[in-house]
Amino acid sequence: MAIFAIVGATGVVGTKMIERLAESELKVDKLYLMASARSVGKKIKFRDIEIEVEELNENSFDKDIDYALFSAGGSTSLEFAPIAEKNGVIVIDNSSAWRMDPEIDLIVPECNKPTLQRKIIANPNCSTIQSVVPLRPLHDAFGLSHITYTTYQAVSGSGKGGIDDLLNGQEGIEPKKYPHPIYNNVLPHIDVFLENGYTKEEMKMVNETKKILSLDDSVGISATCVRVPVLNSHSVEIDVEFKKETTVEEIREVLKNAPGVILVDNVQENEYPMPINATGIDEVLVGRIRRDISRPNGFHIWCVADNIRKGAASNAVQIAEMIEASK
Ligand code: 2RA
Numbered sequence: 001m002a003i004f005a006i007v008g009a010t011g012v013v014g015t016k017m018i019e020r021l022a023e024s025e026l027k028v029d030k031l032y033l034m035a036s037a038r039s040v041g042k043k044i045k046f047r048d049i050e051i052e053v054e055e056l057n058e059n060s061f062d063k064d065i066d067y068a069l070f071s072a073g074g075s076t077s078l079e080f081a082p083i084a085e086k087n088g089v090i091v092i093d094n095s096s097a098w099r100m101d102p103e104i105d106l107i108v109p110e111c112n113k114p115t116l117q118r119k120i121i122a123n124p125n126c127s128t129i130q131s132v133v134p135l136r137p138l139h140d141a142f143g144l145s146h147i148t149y150t151t152y153q154a155v156s157g158s159g160k161g162g163i164d165d166l167l168n169g170q171e172g173i174e175p176k177k178y179p180h181p182i183y184n185n186v187l188p189h190i191d192v193f194l195e196n197g198y199t200k201e202e203m204k205m206v207n208e209t210k211k212i213l214s215l216d217d218s219v220g221i222s223a224t225c226v227r228v229p230v231l232n233s234h235s236v237e238i239d240v241e242f243k244k245e246t247t248v249e250e251i252r253e254v255l256k257n258a259p260g261v262i263l264v265d266n267v268q269e270n271e272y273p274m275p276i277n278a279t280g281i282d283e284v285l286v287g288r289i290r291r292d293i294s295r296p297n298g299f300h301i302w303c304v305a306d307n308i309r310k311g312a313a314s315n316a317v318q319i320a321e322m323i324e325a326s327k
Contacts, residue, residue, distance in 0.1 A: 001027045001029045002026065002027065002028065002029060002066040002324060003029050003030045003031075003032075003063075003064055003066050003067075004021060004028055004030070004031045004032070004067050004068070004069065004320075005031070005032040005033075005034055005060070005067070005068040005084075006021070006031065006068075006071075007034045007035070007060075007069070007071070007072050008034075008076070008094075009034060009035050009044065010033075010039040010042060010044075010053060011035075011072070011159060011160070012156060012308060013071040013094055013308060013313055014035070014071045014072070015044075016308045016312065016313035017069050017312075017313040017316060018031075018033070018044060019313070020309065020313045020314050020317045021069075021317050022046055024317050024321060025321075026320065026321055031046050032051075032054065032060075032063065032065065033046075033051050033053045033054065034054055034055070034056040035054075035055070035072070036056065036072075039053045056072070056076070056080060058080075058083055060080070061080075061084040061086075061087040061089050062087065065084070065087070065089045066090065067089065067090050067320045068081075068091050068092070069092050069094070069317070070091060070092070070094060070095065071094040071095070071312065072095070073095055074095040074096055076095075077091075077093045081097075081120050084119075085118065089119065090116075090323065091121065092121050092319050092320060093120060093121070094123045094316060096204060098120055098122045099122040099124060099125075099204070099207075099208060099211075100207055100211065101122075103117055104118055104121070104122050105117070105118075105121045105122065106121075106122045106211050106212055107121055107212075107319050107322075108133060108136075108212055108315060109319060109321075109322045110258075110259045110260040111136040111212050111213065112136075112212055112213075112214075113322070114319065114323065116323075121319055123312065123316045123319065124208045125311075126153075126157055126234060126307040126308075126310075126311025126312055127149070127151045127157075127201070127205055127225065127234050127236055127307070127311070128205050128212070129305070129310060129315050130234060130236060130284045130303055130305035130311060131205070131236050132208075132209055132212050133284045133303075133305075133310075134238070134258060134261050134286050134301060135240070137255065137258040137259075138240070138242070138251065138254055139213055141244075141246070141250075141254045142242035142244040142246045142250075142251075143242055143244050144213070144215065144219050144242060145241045145243045145297075146219065146220045146241040147209065147219070147220070147221045147222075147240050147241075148238075148239040149205050149221075149222070149223040149225075150223070150224045150237040151190075151201075151205070151224070151225045151234060151235070152226055152228045152230070152234065152236070153190060153201075153225060153226065153227050153234045154228065154231055154232045154307055156231060156232040157227075157234065157307050157311075158177055158178070158227075159177075161176060162178070162182070163231065164177070165178050165181075165182050166182050166183055166229055166231065169182055169184070169229075178227070182227060182229050183229055184229065185229065186226055186227070186228055186229070187226065188225075188226050189227065190202075190225040190226070191204075198223070199225055202222075202223040202224060205225065206222065209221055230275050232307065233276075233278040233279045233304055233305060234304070234311060235273070235302065236302075236303050237300065237302055238300070238301040238303060239292070239299075240298070240301060241297055241298045242297050242299070245297055246297070246299075247291075248291055251299060251301075252289060255289075260282070260283055260310075261283060262283045262285050262286070263286055263287065264277070264285045264286065265287035265288065265289055266287075267288070271287070272287040272288050273288075273302055273303060273304035274304060278304040278305050279306050280306060280309070281309065282310050282314045283305075284303050284310060285303065286301060286303045287301075287303075288300065288301070289301050
């Protein structure tokens with residue numbers, strides 16, 4: 001039995017957190033829904049009850065809350081997660097604010113376990129989560145030596161603004177969220193550009209992968225992140241090199257038995273992972289596994305996952321499920 005709060009309850013991810021928590025087998029004694037002042041009073045259904053959204057403020061965590069799932073942006077997390085933590089709440093935070101703090105656990109339940117050194121746990125970036133789920137067992141089996149990611153990210157990753165830009169773009173309406181139209185277009189630009197020429201999203205993939213899989217600096221990682229005109233579910237091409245020699249068959253065998261992975265790899269029947277098949281499920285779909293023809297021990301792996309479920313809401317709920325199961 002546990003008492004939950006969802007902070008940012010009316011956003012795209014917050015709404016999915018409510019839905020995913022309702023699906024969970026967790027016993028939820030009570031759920032508080034918190035958001036900014038403009039959503040106060042809104043009623044949202046959770047299981048068979050209606051809950052009124054309340055305003056998030058510094059007294060919100062005076063109540064007896066066990067877990068607070070945050071998806072309200074970095075500045076809200078920086079301000080309110082420590083207040084919740086001080087009140088004994090386990091915070092599972094979907095923003096990037098805490099992810100690279102050395103005292104903070106960055107958790108994908110299929111890959112690593114929280115130490116709970118602090119009561120704030122970070123939920124990784126969506127495209128990182130779906131990539132490390134298949135990479136964890138492959139690293140354990142063959143040892144990663146190099147990774148190059150190329151992503152094809154859906155507009156739902158930008159929240160309602162991204163979805164609106166794609167749908168409005170079909171009607172010829174100018175974009176508001178993105179600097180260019182996303183309808184009938186592709187943007188090699190996610191989050192802000194940094195001094196090294198990479199975007200923040202690309203560096204999130206690099207740094208978070210290292211932290212989650214405890215990789216040392218001998219493992220080179222690079223990423224190119226691209227926004228595509230797809231409503232939901234991100235696709236990632238993982239170009240990977242292993243330390244140990246292996247084969248496509250051995251990689252398939254590992255992934256067939258990997259937690260959180262569904263192998264969809266039968267090109268003779270045109271079967272491979274696609275966003276339309278990943279949306280609505282928590283598993284990461286993996287396929288198109290092939291040996292790189294240009295170098296030894298290099299392979300290509302295509303993976304697709306629902307960025308709002310496994311890439312955000314479901315991963316957060318699974319972290320709570322993991323902690324509850326360990327009690
Ligand atoms: C995106 N990674 O897809 C972000 C969402 N966290 O833009």
